[in-house]
Amino acid sequence: ETTLTQSPAFMSATPGDKVNISCKASQDIDDDMNWYQQKPGEAAIFIIQEATTLVPGIPPRFSGSGYGTDFTLTINNIESEDAAYYFCLQHDNFPLTFGGGTKVEIK
Amino acid sequence: QVQLVESGGGVVQPGRSLRLSCAASGFTFSSYGMHWVRQAPGKGLEWVAVIWYDGSNKYYADSVKGRFTISRDNSKNTLYLQMNSLRAEDTAVYYCARDKGPLDVWGKGTTVTVSS
Numbered sequence: 001e002t003t004l005t006q007s008p009a010f011m012s013a014t015p016g017d018k019v020n021i022s023c024k025a026s027q028d029i030d031d032d033m034n035w036y037q038q039k040p041g042e043a044a045i046f047i048i049q050e051a052t053t054l055v056p057g058i059p060p061r062f063s064g065s066g067y068g069t070d071f072t073l074t075i076n077n078i079e080s081e082d083a084a085y086y087f088c089l090q091h092d093n094f095p096l097t098f099g100g101g102t103k104v105e106i107k
Numbered sequence: 108q109v110q111l112v113e114s115g116g117g118v119v120q121p122g123r124s125l126r127l128s129c130a131a132s133g134f135t136f137s138s139y140g141m142h143w144v145r146q147a148p149g150k151g152l153e154w155v156a157v158i159w160y161d162g163s164n165k166y167y168a169d170s171v172k173g174r175f176t177i178s179r180d181n182s183k184n185t186l187y188l189q190m191n192s193l194r195a196e197d198t199a200v201y202y203c204a205r206d207k208g209p210l211d212v213w214g215k216g217t218t219v220t221v222s223s
Contacts, residue, residue: 034208043111044202044213055211087152091209095168096142098152 002027002090006099014107019075023088023099028068032092035064035073038085048073080106109133109212111203116217119193127217129186129203137161137181140206143188145199146216153199156188157206171197193221 003026013019023033035048046055048064051071061076075082083106088099115127129141143155156167156177165177176189186203200216 034210036210036213041215043215044204046208046211046213049208049211055208089152089210094166096154096157096209098144098154100151 001095002029002093002097004088004090004097004099006088006102008102009100010103010105012105012107013078015078015080017078019078019082019104021073021075021086021088021102021104023066023071023073025069025071025090029090029092031067032090033064033066033071034089034091035062036087036089037082038087039083040085044087075104078104078106082106109205111205111212111214113201113203113214113217116201116219118220118222120223121194121221123193124189124191125193125219127188127190127201127203127219129188129214131184131186131205134205134212136179136184140209141177141179141186142204142206142210143177143186144202144204144210144213145197145219146202147196147199150199155201158186160206190219193219195221197221 005024031051033051036044038044047058052064063074065072087101110132112130142157146152158165158177174192178187198221202216203214204210205212
């Protein structure tokens with residue numbers, strides 16, 4: 001089973017900041033990494049697929065990078081509407097596994 | 108638009124059963140595999156099970172194998188999760204998700220609480 005270690009668990013940002021969220025895999029997963037955004041009471045939104053590909057309709061301030069075991073979700077010029085819970089998912093092997101999540105607060 | 112709506116959650120005693128449903132709309136349900144994922148209070152997400160588009164294959168997390176059964180009715184555009192022998196540690200919000208990407212579309216979840 002692939003363990004995903006996501007950090008930080010919580011972060012507070014100011015509008016306009018650049019935010020980085022890390023997800024480290026316990027083994028090589030190529031680029032089989034997705035990122036999601038979830039707000040309380042709402043369905044999760046798919047934002048990055050295959051580690052670096054922005055899902056259509058997602059603002060370009062979101063980007064993903066990484067390959068193998070180290071991955072990063074970056075939010076440039078963060079906006080108040082980006083306050084949410086973010087999590088990573090590896091789909092290289094079963095069982096699918098998730099990072100522990102990051103709660104992003106906007107000051 | 109593409110939508111998944113879970114239902115069937117509630118409060119149930121340990122050892123009892125519960126069946127969750129996930130109603131799909133806005134896409135050709137019979138063309139996609141489907142997943143169940145859960146999130147216990149204060150914990151991260153845990154993948155539970157997946158079923159192939161035609162129901163021919165099913166896979167489960169070790170934590171639910173032998174107790175939970177995933178199924179689907181393509182004529183009703185509905186996914187199910189039959190949960191038997193429920194335990195306190197099964198308490199969670201349960202989400203269904205479409206297998207494209209994978210997990211490109213999610214529902215809002217339904218809450219299951221296992222408590223005496």
